[in-house]
Amino acid sequence: MDPPHCFLHNKKKNKTFRRIRSFWLTTGATWSGLRPGNSTRHTAVLRDPRRRKTFPNIPSLSSSLPLSYRNLNLLRKRLASEKTTKERDPSPGGLRRVCCCREREREEETDGAAPGVRMLQGRDGAVMFSANADATSAEEIEDVDAEPSSLLELHPSGAIMGAQNNAFAPLPDIDAFLHNTGLNIDQIQQGHVTPGDSPSPDHVSVKFEEPRYYCAEHAQEGVTGQSQAMFVDHVDEQDQTMWEEQLQTVDMHEVRKNLGKMQPLIIKEVVKDIEVACKLLNIPSDPHYWTVEHVEKWLLWTLHQYRLPPLNLDYFRMSGVTLCMLSEDDFRFRAPRCGDIMYAHLDVWKTASRIAGLHIFPESEEEDLDKDDLSSPTTVKEERTSPPPSCNGVKGLTDRPAIGPITSMTPNHQAGIHLWQFLKELLLQPESYSHCIRWIDRDAGIFKIEDSVEVARLWGLRKNRPAMNYDKLSRSIRQYYRKGIIKKTDISQRLVYQFCQPIAGVTVKKEP
DNA sequence: GAGAAGGAATTGG
């Protein structure tokens, strides 16, 4: 039999690992280990270590994956955007306060006299509730959580089954919470309650942990200590134990065989999603062929599909090739609230599309624009290349340039953007950027940088130079003095510059 | 302290 596809056989560990990790993370569900199954049914590959539940067959499992993932994603994202403290019914045990670790501010911890239930988010995205009003971080709860024997079931009704006193400890708002988030308790792979470290019955934490795959074989073969450490870092202790236990009894040859069977099935699911998306959006399956518009469609679709918090599309106004070149950090930088998830989705998309050998191309480029609300409100039919950088001015700059700050150039021109062009682009979109750069005298080409930090940041984004600052940007502007592109105004003012050419990008509404 | 000016070396397309 052929060896398993791709993921596991690229020996560039870190890179492969990232891909695997994001693949499993994105597909969501716990893959706690592999067990040899019989060759016809591909059984028992996935298993939930907490509930000791084994999924009987792959198809039913794989069909449940996206749902589970989406719900969890939704939960995570809603939590992440939960900035305000919600006051609830102060009845004892009620979910009095909801906050998220990441957004949590110190002041939120102060006033609560009555015990409240806190919602916390761990480093790995795990979400926890705690009735321990003193717990301020997920880590604290994780400490409490360390003893597996103390795990208790979280009943779908929302009641905590048993507590230290073996009685019900209701969490009245949990139903509402589940309802509001669309989270179905049955779809959470791991839901359990742990008693807190305090004798008080109020100290109860509920932990929803994001299900995740991890691949025993990969861990086994993740040859370098470093990549193993990276891997293990994302597996909690109990899963780790389970994994180790299973490895004792697993014949790795069988594992490899089963893994090989499993992967295509999962990929098949992803590919199905991709095909649907391609059809719906009328975009090619290979992100490398995406135009700026395709990228935008994909972003909007993915945001919509997975209910992610909005991001600034301008920061992703680029071709598919460029998009594919962005690192995870680039994604995070451009979209702090969901960049990592978007990166993972793109990664999965790329991988699955490549493996499955998908070659979907849109039937007609013209048709896509009227597809529906998936198009950006700011979508502009635009040429794909930026204006030639050669001239002094502005030829080619339209009144509504094809770009936002982070723009629409083809890869060939991506690096070719000039600072003066960029500044004009910003100036020509006052509705978006007047807060950071604006015309003082448009006809004379005089402009003022109102927010030097922001302009530098945008420029850094465009050029993929995270270390960009105004000091450097201004040095570049000063280079233009010599070249006669930009100068200081006659009466020099701070942060005020002037384009040398009279047109200065002003009235150049359109060029034929 | 922030901005301006410009020298010098380096980077990257």
Added chain:
DNA sequence: CCAATTCCTTCTC
């Protein structure tokens, strides 16, 4: 090669 970046010093406001 060249535009931009990076780092730097000096000066001004």
